[in-house]
Amino acid sequence: MSNRSTGMCPFSIVYTKMPNTILDIAVIPKCKSKAASVLVDQYTEFLSNVRMKLQASNAKYKLDADSHRREKLFNPGDLVFVRLRKERLPAGGYSKLGKRKWGPFPISKKINDNAYVVDLLEEFNTSHTFNVADIYAYIPPDDSNTHLDPASTDNFLSGGE
Known part of the structure; x- marks a missing residue:
């Protein structure tokens, strides 16, 4: 059965022929x-062609996967929501029905395009570094001035609102 990426049977790639003849090819000085x-x-050229087909196939898979991705970039001072996963909450503080996103909190530092330090309140007692997958941009309602309310975490240990 042929492989979708290479267009050939894996056995024929390894042994250069179908299974009725087995040759052990080694480069003899x-x-x-x-x-x-x-x-x-011929075998060296054959393997280089297979390698090129695999690289082309991987490039196509990467192009298809990247077409669905969106790059999220933030700057220090931007207000964001953070997703606190179960592992980041204290024992017994996680509820299936509780809040998932907390905030808004300002970003205090950019480590790289994939990691940011968020200025969390001390009540969260977790690392302030977040992956970009757990950060969501805050969009204020109706162009009003945004103020941070420190009382918004009163329900933190009770599982949210």
């Missing part, structure tokens, strides 16, 4: 046989 030398050259 001082090979005097012209037929063996030609066979090794």
Whole structure:
């Protein structure tokens, strides 16, 4: 059965032929046989073609996957919501029906495009570094001035609102 990426049977890639004949091809430094030398050259070219097909197939898969991704970039001072996963909450503080996103909190530092330090309140007692997958941009309602209310975490230990 042929592989979708290479278009060939894996056995024929490894052994250069279908399973009825098995050859162990090794590069011999001082090979005097012209037929063996030609066979090794053909096999080397064959493997390079397979390698190129696999790279082209992987590039296509990457292009398809990247078309669905959106780059999220934030700057220090931006207000964001953070998703606190179960592992970040204290024992017994997680509820299936509780809040998932907390905030808004300002970003205090950018580590790289994938990690940011968020200025969380001390009640959260967790690391302030978040992956971009757990950060969501805060969009204020109706162009009003946004103020941070420290009382918004009163329900933290009770599982949310």
